[in-house]
Amino acid sequence: MARTNTLQFMILGLLTRQEMTGYDIKQTFDKEKAEFWSAPFSQIYPELSRLLKKELIELVPDETKNSRKKTYRISSQGFKLFNDWLKIPLTPEVTQLNNDDFVLRLHFLGKDDQDILQPLMTLRKQTIKVELAQLELELVEVAKHPKQYGHELIIRKELANKNNDLKLLNSTIKKS
């Protein structure tokens, strides 16, 4: 998974949509994101404390004095940080985009975010093409040795998956 404080951005991303408690966030990770990402309470609660200290999120004042329950909302600084992160792969220095970084961002983009969505998909498409070329070369090497049969199957699987992703990206880019 991506190295640079993924959890932070996952939480901020969820909070751009609505106010939530730590418990809600965990539920959402487990249900909505389970196919590619999750985090336990022991990671979520300390991260919420850190985000609060950094003033990237704030506590929603509790009118009902419902005490122990802590509802958070994103702050304007948090919102800015998150939006900058969303666009990081589109800065000129970044010339490739791996699957994790792509999927993590894609999750927070709606049909109306075409201005980010389109260049993001184009960048991912380019990266996949490079990866495909490397895998083709590897396949030639590996296919020679019957002892590397399992390895060969892995490469064939990866090739099929990436070709598939490419097809999906193409059809989505056209549909813009």
Added chain:
Amino acid sequence: MARTNTLQFMILGLLTRQEMTGYDIKQTFDKEKAEFWSAPFSQIYPELSRLLKKELIELVPDETKNSRKKTYRISSQGFKLFNDWLKIPLTPEVTQLNNDDFVLRLHFLGKDDQDILQPLMTLRKQTIKVELAQLELELVEVAKHPKQYGHELIIRKELANKNNDLKLLNSTIKKS
């Protein structure tokens, strides 16, 4: 990635094939396994020390007094441990096999390991079917909301990839 000391089994797996130095192991990870796994020197060298202490590997005596270079080979206990690990998903208690655990093992299986290969692929096939069913349900939910467009694309991508994997597994299982 898999939680239970993956690096240990990756190293043991490589050493079942030939004697190697820590440097060789890193090279192999980067070249041969780059498509799904790697590890830095700072992880490899300490792990080799631990494996040596546990007597799962041994130093190959250096005839040439070539000093600083340390070549390792797998011990009989190490070989046993590795082979048990290879077959763990095939014990009766284990009823599902995620992609990482599958690929990690597949890498070390040759065309002549059909006795492990076939049940491993059958188990993975069953797991994929469950995962596909869950994704289909999620897709129905998510497709309703245009704000979840990115999330929908992720699910479609996952569905396509898993269907693809299933096809490949089927054709490989038949080819036994």
Added chain:
DNA sequence: GCGAGCATGTAAAAGGTTACATGATTAG
């Protein structure tokens, strides 16, 4: 002689998992 690649490590920090601990609310 010099730079690329061979070769081995340590230290610190960050990220992630598992176990432990506690208590309130709500539906049956």
Added chain:
DNA sequence: CTAATCATGTAACCTTTTACATGCTCGC
């Protein structure tokens, strides 16, 4: 009243990454 679920956290441990540190060997 009691079990499930809501709700928040700490501690210990393990894994992984990044940075630092050192020295040899071989081809040009």
